Every structure is written in C-alpha cells, then in structure tokens.
Amino acid sequence: MSKFKKISALLLTPVLALSLAACGSGSKETAKQGGTSGSNSDIQELTVKISHVVAENTPKHKGALAMKDAIEKASGGKIKVQVYPNSQLFGDKDEYQNLVANNVQFLIPDMAKLVGNDPGFNIPSMPFLFSSDKAAAAFWDGPKGQEIFKRLEKDGVLGLSFWPNGPKHLTNNKRPIKSPEDVKGLKFRTQGGQVLEKVYSTLNAGSVSIPFNELYTALQQGTVDGQENTFSNIESKKFDEVQKYMTVMGHTRVDYVLMTNTKFWSSLNPATKKIIEDGVKKGTEVARSEADKINSDAYAKIKQRGKTQIYELSKDEINKFREAMKPVYDEYGKIIGEDIIKDAMNR
Numbered sequence: 001m002s003k004f005k006k007i008s009a010l011l012l013t014p015v016l017a018l019s020l021a022a023c024g025s026g027s028k029e030t031a032k033q034g035g036t037s038g039s040n041s042d043i044q045e046l047t048v049k050i051s052h053v054v055a056e057n058t059p060k061h062k063g064a065l066a067m068k069d070a071i072e073k074a075s076g077g078k079i080k081v082q083v084y085p086n087s088q089l090f091g092d093k094d095e096y097q098n099l100v101a102n103n104v105q106f107l108i109p110d111m112a113k114l115v116g117n118d119p120g121f122n123i124p125s126m127p128f129l130f131s132s133d134k135a136a137a138a139f140w141d142g143p144k145g146q147e148i149f150k151r152l153e154k155d156g157v158l159g160l161s162f163w164p165n166g167p168k169h170l171t172n173n174k175r176p177i178k179s180p181e182d183v184k185g186l187k188f189r190t191q192g193g194q195v196l197e198k199v200y201s202t203l204n205a206g207s208v209s210i211p212f213n214e215l216y217t218a219l220q221q222g223t224v225d226g227q228e229n230t231f232s233n234i235e236s237k238k239f240d241e242v243q244k245y246m247t248v249m250g251h252t253r254v255d256y257v258l259m260t261n262t263k264f265w266s267s268l269n270p271a272t273k274k275i276i277e278d279g280v281k282k283g284t285e286v287a288r289s290e291a292d293k294i295n296s297d298a299y300a301k302i303k304q305r306g307k308t309q310i311y312e313l314s315k316d317e318i319n320k321f322r323e324a325m326k327p328v329y330d331e332y333g334k335i336i337g338e339d340i341i342k343d344a345m346n347r
C-alpha cells in the first residue's frame with residue numbers, strides 16, 4: 001500500500017469538495033442567508049435524517065453516529081441529526097425514492113442496490129477485485145469512481161463519499177462449500193441483480209434479491225438456501241443462527257455510497273454546508289478506519305457462538321473460485337467499461 005493510498009483513503013472524497021463548490025454558488029436565497037464567516041448566527045436551524053438498513057454494531061452505523069456527533073457539536077445544536085438504523089424509517093424497497101423526495105436527507109446504501117441506476121455500481125460485486133478496504137477507497141476516491149457517483153445526479157442525488165463495509169462470505173443451509181461444484185443447484189439471496197446474479201448463474205446456482213430486513217426470515221424459512229454477506233452483517237443480524245455452514249471466501253464486497261438530495265444540499269447556506277461537510281468527513285473517517293476491526297470482531301463472535309460450521313478456503317481453493325467466476329468479467333467488463341475495471345484492478 002503506497003503512502004498516497006493510505007492518506008487518500010482517509011481523506012474526504014473529491015466529489016464532496018466538487019459538489020460543495022458547485023452548490024456553493026447555490027441559490028440567491030442561500031447566498032443572502034449565508035455569508036462565509038461561519039458565525040453561529042449564520043447556521044440554519046435544521047433537522048436532518050440519516051436512514052440505513054443495518055444494525056448498530058456495524059461500520060455504517062458507527063460512521064453515521066460520528067457524523068451526527070460532529071454536526072450537532074459544531075452547530076451548537078442548531079442542526080439536529082436523527083439516525084435511523086435497522087430499516088426503521090425506510091428499507092431497501094423505498095429508501096431511494098424517499099431520498100429523491102427529500103423525506104430523508106442521507107442514505108448509505110450498498111452499491112449492489114444501485115446497479116439499476118448505473119452498471120458502475122456493480123464494481124464491489126466483481127469477484128476478487130479489491131484486495132482491501134483501502135484499495136476500494138482509492139478507486140472510489142479516484143476519477144473513475146467519482147465519474148460513477150456523478151451519474152446519480154440525473155436523479156437529483158449527490159454521491160458524497162465512499163464508506164466500506166468489507167468482503168462477503170458465503171453461508172448456506174445445505175452443505176459445506178469448499179469448491180465451485182458445491183455451489184451448484186443451491187439458491188442464494190443477493191443484494192441486487194446483474195453481476196451478483198451472474199456470479200451465481202456462472203456457478204450453476206440460482207439467486208434472488210431480497211431486502212435486507214426480510215433476509216433472516218427468508219433464511220429461516222428456507223425461501224433461499226444461503227446468502228453472502230460481511231461478518232458484521234452476519235453477526236449483528238444473527239444469520240449464523242439460521243445457517244448451518246459458512247465459507248470464508250471474500251469473493252465480493254459490501255461497499256457503500258453516502259448520498260444526499262441535491263435540492264436539500266443547495267438549500268444550505270455556506271456556514272451550514274461547511275458544518276455538514278465536516279460531519280461527512282468525520283463519518284467517513286470513522287467508517288473507513290473502523291470497518292476492518294468491526295468485521296474481525298464480528299468473525300470472532302460468530303466463531304465463539306458456534307452456531308455455524310466454518311470453513312476457511314485455502315489459497316488454491318480460492319483460485320478455483322476465481323477461475324470459475326471468470327465469465328463474469330467476460331460479460332460485465334464490457335457493460336461496466338474495461339477502463340473502469342482496469343482502474344479498479346490497479347488499486
């Protein structure tokens with residue numbers, strides 16, 4: 001890992017800076033209200049909502065809380081931030097439309113749920129693409145990642161920042177999975193279609209996307225045989241209680257984009273926007289620095305609970321999966337763009 005990558009992984013993503021610059025020229029009303037002095041009287045009184053679907057003990061929730069703390073403190077309580085975890089406010093099915101309608105100001109969805117908006121969001125689902133959270137951050141902070149974020153603007157949505165969760169692992173109820181052949185004939189829940197669907201069809205397995213808040217029941221009732229997720233999502237939602245086998249594979253990732261509504265963003269005066277920008281920076285820093293540790297702690301807890309039989313693939317076994325999943329690159333390399341895939345591979 002180069003020094004530059006390490007530093008860039010911790011810095012605010014350039015799109016936020018660009019978005020701020022673009023929105024800073026905002027409406028006349030904003031300019032009148034605002035000024036750039038940053039004195040407390042310039043700060044708008046606001047309540048903003050952050051909604052997400054995962055549990056509290058996760059990188060995403062820790063990041064959201066850090067963002068809330070930073071914003072509330074810096075605004076002297078003038079800006080209130082309400083954080084709704086566990087799909088309490090909106091779930092996978094309705095959160096995006098509610099962001100577009102400005103009923104919620106910040107979402108942090110798994111990019112696999114945005115593939116219908118743009119195929120670039122398939123990147124975290126491309127098998128064995130990134131070797132670490134930092135490599136993923138370097139891609140999303142870089143020009144190709146930022147270009148993909150920008151494509152959300154057609155919906156009135158701004159991609160502000162990349163937050164990692166981490167590598168996903170396979171769980172299922174039918175048999176230990178040690179080779180690509182073991183996956184054949186099983187049915188998996190995925191976060192979204194396109195590449196994830198292709199991953200399973202390539203392995204001669206079935207897949208269906210199911211919202212996160214319906215997943216425990218789907219696994220318990222056998223609607224699907226298995227699913228893929230990060231240790232922190234598996235542990236915090238207790239999927240290991242309803243899955244007999246887990247294979248540590250890291251073939252795909254859960255990665256997030258923190259996003260906001262363009263109209264909301266342009267309604268902020270410079271002093272208010274600066275506080276929220278700093279809050280986003282803080283949340284990003286916490287999510288990025290804690291994701292790996294939260295996931296290792298979650299793995300230790302899953303082992304300790306002893307509900308699921310764990311199999312850690314060897315390097316050779318991983319290479320067999322890598323080989324078996326090559327057709328995903330043949331098809332989706334073109335759809336996503338070979339230049340984008342190449343850039344991601346070089347991180």
Ligand code: LMR
Pocket residue numbers: 053054109110165191211212229233254
């Ligand atoms: C899932 O649906 O499994 C994950 O995308 C949830 C999340 O937001 O991490």
